[in-house]
Amino acid sequence: MTEQNTRLGIILMICATFIFAMQDGLSRHLADTYDVRMVVMVRYWFFAAFVIFMAKHRGGSVRKVASSKVLGLQIFRGVLLVAEICMTIxxxxxxxxxxxxxxxxxxxxxxxAFSGPVLGEKVGWKRWSAIAVGFLGVLVILQPGYGVFTPDMLWALIAAVMFAVYGILTRYVARHDRPSTSFFWTGVSGAIAMTAVGIWYWEPMSTFDWFLMATLCVSAASGHYILIKVYDVAEASAVQPFAYLQLPFASSIGVLVFHDTLRINVVVGAIIVVSAGLFTFFRERKKKLAAA
Incomplete structure (x- = not known):
């Protein structure tokens, strides 16, 4: 991998994280007014259309891309992700x-943490220590026992667990299917599942909110497309740490647009969590380079 490709991958990753942060802001605005299930359903209609288009133009045919050796697991992944997105919003x-x-x-x-028991990957004491430190950071954010913790925080925590399981399953199915197949079923199975649920919560939208919804759909598709390009031009271990930039990007939107409160314990806890996460990334990258 050339230095130039790595630099391009970093630039694209920063662009993708900024787009995803904007997408989070749009999702929050729309979910303030409309039912979350309807918002995610419309977003997934566009997403499904996008993955089908990609299957036709980059994969040769929809049938070829849709062919999976672990179809049940692929469908479960897609449904899990769309449920996680609802909880996150x-x-x-x-x-x-x-x-x-x-x-x-x-x-x-x-x-x-899950990669050890589920995928059989070796997790050494240094990475287990980083995991422990990271969850210490989560406790700093939650502040249990100090009157600050609210049940609403569980929405984000459960969403994180669901997304981690989705990530583990994605790595598992990669042993059997191509990335294009996983991407296809992520969009299609999610759209079908969300339509079955969200259609019952349909409500009229204003013209301006339809514009915002269209912007949300385009940003989601473009963000995923840029992410695909990221991994086309650079190694995942080299660019993945920059995905954490979504935290300051989204936080800036929260403070400036939605007037969110920036509490000191949240800032300190987030720094601890991100630092622990970066350590695990760099540790994994070092091990891969040593093995190579």
Whole structure:
């Protein structure tokens, strides 16, 4: 991998994280007015159309891309992700972007923790120590026992666990299917599941909110497309730490647009969680380079 490709991958990753942060802001605004299930349903209609388009133009045919050796698991992944997105948006509305993202930032540590028993990967004491430190940061954010903890925080915490399970399953199905197949079923199975639930919560939207919804759909598709390009031009271990920039990007939107409160314990806890997560990334990258 050339230095130029790594630099391009970092630039694209920063762009993708900024787009996803904007997407979170749009999701929160729409969910303040409309039912979360309807908002996610419409977003997934566009997402499904996007993955089908990608299957036709980059995969050769929809049938070829849709062919899976672990179809049941692929469908479960897609349904799990769309449920996680609903929970995350609820957390945005109830907690604000700052606190929801600060708690959600622990998901890479959960993936590392789950990778041992589920995937059979070796997790050494240094990474287990980083996981422990990361969850200490989560406790700093939650402040249990000090009157600050609210049940609403569980929305973000459960969403982080769900996304970590989704990440582990994604790594597992990668042993059997191509990335294009996983991407296809993520969009299609999620759209079908969300339509079955969200259609019952349909309500009229204003013209301006339809514009925002269209912007949300385009940003989601473009963000995923840029993310695909990121991993086309650079190694995942080299660019993945920059995904944490979504936390300050989304927090800035929360403070400036939605007037979220920036509590000191949330800032300190988020720094601890992100630092622990970065350590696990760099530790994994060092091990891969040593093995190579």
């Amino acid at each position: 609820v957390a945005f509305v109830r907690l604000g972007l700052v606190e929801a993202h600060a708690i959600f930032a622990c998901y890479p540590l959960l993936i590392v």
